[in-house]
Amino acid sequence: xxxxxxxxxxxxxxxxxxxxxxxxxxxxxxxxxxxxxxxxxxxxxxxxxxxxxxxxxxxxxxxxxxxxxxxxxxxxxxxxxxxxxxxxxxxxxxxxxxxxxxxxxxxxxxxxxxxxxxxxxxxxxxxxxxxxxxxxxxxxxxxxxxxxxxxxxxxxxxxxxxxxxxxxxxxxxxxxxxxxxxxxxxxxxxxxxxxxxxxxxxxxxxxxxxxxxxxxxxxxxxxxxxxxxxxxxxxxxxxxxxxxxxxxxxxxxxxxxxxxxxxxxxxxxxxxxxxxxxxxxxxxxxxxxxxxxxxxx
Amino acid sequence: xxxxxxxxxxxxxxxxxxxxxxxxxxxxxxxxxxxxxxxxxxxxxxxxxxxxxxxxxxxxxxxxxxxxxxxxxxxxxxxxxxxxxxxxxxxxxxxxxxxxxxxxxxxxxxxxxxxxxxxxxxxxxxxxxxxxxxxxxxxxxxxxxxxxxxxxxxxxxxxxxxxxxxxxxxxxxxxxxxxxxxxxxxxxxxxxxxxxxxxxxxxxxxxxxxxxxxxxxxxxxxxxxxx
Ligand SMILES: Nc1ncnc2c1ncn2[C@@H]1O[C@H](COP(=O)(O)OP(=O)(O)O)[C@@H](O)[C@H]1O
Ligand SMILES: [Mg+2]
Numbered sequence: 001x002x003x004x005x006x007x008x009x010x011x012x013x014x015x016x017x018x019x020x021x022x023x024x025x026x027x028x029x030x031x032x033x034x035x036x037x038x039x040x041x042x043x044x045x046x047x048x049x050x051x052x053x054x055x056x057x058x059x060x061x062x063x064x065x066x067x068x069x070x071x072x073x074x075x076x077x078x079x080x081x082x083x084x085x086x087x088x089x090x091x092x093x094x095x096x097x098x099x100x101x102x103x104x105x106x107x108x109x110x111x112x113x114x115x116x117x118x119x120x121x122x123x124x125x126x127x128x129x130x131x132x133x134x135x136x137x138x139x140x141x142x143x144x145x146x147x148x149x150x151x152x153x154x155x156x157x158x159x160x161x162x163x164x165x166x167x168x169x170x171x172x173x174x175x176x177x178x179x180x181x182x183x184x185x186x187x188x189x190x191x192x193x194x195x196x197x198x199x200x201x202x203x204x205x206x207x208x209x210x211x212x213x214x215x216x217x218x219x220x221x222x223x224x225x226x227x228x229x230x231x232x233x234x235x236x237x238x239x240x241x242x243x244x245x246x247x248x249x250x251x252x253x254x255x256x257x258x259x260x261x262x263x264x265x266x267x268x269x270x271x272x273x274x275x276x277x278x279x280x281x282x283x284x285x286x287x288x289x290x291x292x293x294x295x296x297x
Numbered sequence: 298x299x300x301x302x303x304x305x306x307x308x309x310x311x312x313x314x315x316x317x318x319x320x321x322x323x324x325x326x327x328x329x330x331x332x333x334x335x336x337x338x339x340x341x342x343x344x345x346x347x348x349x350x351x352x353x354x355x356x357x358x359x360x361x362x363x364x365x366x367x368x369x370x371x372x373x374x375x376x377x378x379x380x381x382x383x384x385x386x387x388x389x390x391x392x393x394x395x396x397x398x399x400x401x402x403x404x405x406x407x408x409x410x411x412x413x414x415x416x417x418x419x420x421x422x423x424x425x426x427x428x429x430x431x432x433x434x435x436x437x438x439x440x441x442x443x444x445x446x447x448x449x450x451x452x453x454x455x456x457x458x459x460x461x462x463x464x465x466x467x468x469x470x471x472x473x474x475x476x477x478x479x480x481x482x483x484x485x486x487x488x489x490x491x492x493x494x495x496x497x498x499x500x501x502x503x504x505x506x507x508x509x510x511x512x513x514x515x516x517x518x519x520x521x522x523x524x
Pocket of ligand 2: 337338
């Protein structure tokens with residue numbers, strides 16, 4: 001077993017070096033396929049994360065009130081809203097408090113708000129709903145009330161995000177299946193060229209008593225090596241760029257809006273295994289397919 | 298060692314071999330002669346299970362070739378050394394590697410390969426060409442390499458399909474001496490040939506085939522049967 005593998009690996013390396021150009025082409029095709037797969041993977045996990053945070057953060061409805069509504073009237077509105085089905089609690093946030101909250105949220109950049117001449121924030125009521133699905137019904141009941149300037153709630157945003165995720169997942173899946181098939185065909189053709197050039201040799205080997213697996217071994221290993229190199233290169237590229245993106249995002253303005261990205265360690269830990277199994281799978285399948293015709297006799 | 302029992306091979310209605318009965322003992326040296334199209338190659342292909350017999354049973358040593366499952370064919374072929382008229386060496390391997398290859402496929406240890414291959418090369422008298430590639434050798438030298446490869450795993454039978462067909466008479470005789478030497482070590486040899494002079498001089502068993510039938514089997518025969 002070990003000797004057979006050692007022989008296969010040695011032969012495969014010789015073949016790889018001999019057919020550098022074709023092998024580079026195969027590796028390139030696997031790499032580009034995996035890069036596209038990686039792009040989708042990154043998009044999907046990050047949009048998922050975004051949708052999740054959105055869902056937990058935005059189960060509230062903000063009701064901005066006109067400035068001429070008095071405190072009395074506001075408390076009345078608050079009481080009325082608390083009776084609506086689906087409402088968990090209603091909090092009154094006056095404009096001073098709103099400014100303080102915003103300063104806090106901006107953190108180190110909060111000083112930017114100090115220069116304002118007048119407080120731009122309106123008084124507001126914040127409704128927490130029991131379930132995000134109830135938000136629509138609650139909003140339609142409130143809409144008719146007097147003194148309301150604007151209503152903001154995020155159900156539609158969250159739903160849109162989830163829809164986008166689903167679409168990207170589906171599109172990604174279809175595209176990836178197509179790309180996997182293309183890669184298999186490319187690898188199969190690379191190996192087939194090697195095999196065809198050696199059809200006569202394979203015949204001789206069979207006469208001497210070589211088993212199909214002995215003959216197949218080196219080509220099989222050749223495919224696997226192509227797969228491993230292809231996946232290694234693509235993981236390295238993705239690691240490099242994703243780290244750069246994370247660094248860029250975590251410095252500046254983005255923190256203010258608390259946009260989170262999946263950390264690159266987590267991403268790479270997952271990607272590396274997916275990529276290597278895909279690369280090895282494509283490589284070995286491609287090489288086995290290309291040998292079928294030559295060994296089935 | 299080799300036994301054919303009522304073996305027939307039909308291609309459509311054309312019988313390449315018909316109802317052949319034949320027995321070759323261990324250590325024999327046998328010439329298989331006959332005109333082109335007589336069925337000699339068919340005989341060899343059947344023995345190696347490259348084709349299936351239409352009828353009858355074929356035995357090689359302990360193996361019944363005719364009911365051997367396909368996956369066991371490599372085992373059969375390791376028991377039979379084969380030498381062809383066109384040598385059939387692996388072009389991208391050196392002389393040494395060509396011979397070692399036959400040991401690679403039986404997963405021999407690198408150590409025994411290093412020990413046995415030089416012995417075989419020296420037996421066929423080609424030690425000094427070990428690192429050359431087949432295309433750098435003369436026809437006779439290439440045939441020596443093929444013979445070294447065919448016997449490296451000590452097969453019980455060596456089959457040679459016109460091994461001297463591409464060689465000049467002197468070289469042909471050198472190859473014959475080599476085959477005799479191998480035969481003396483106990484290996485059964487079946488040699489298909491058209492070389493009248495060689496068959497006549499060697500005075501070995503001669504089996505004549507014509508139109509798929511054995512027409513003669515002489516223990517100390519000549520190429521042509523003189524009545
Ligand atoms: N694959 C094949 N298909 C049909 N007929 C064949 C095939 N191989 C051999 N034959 C026929 O079988 C007969 C014996 O052929 P063969 O054994 O090659 O003869 P030899 O080797 O003695 O010259 C010939 O008539 C040949 O035409
Ligand atoms: Mg013939």
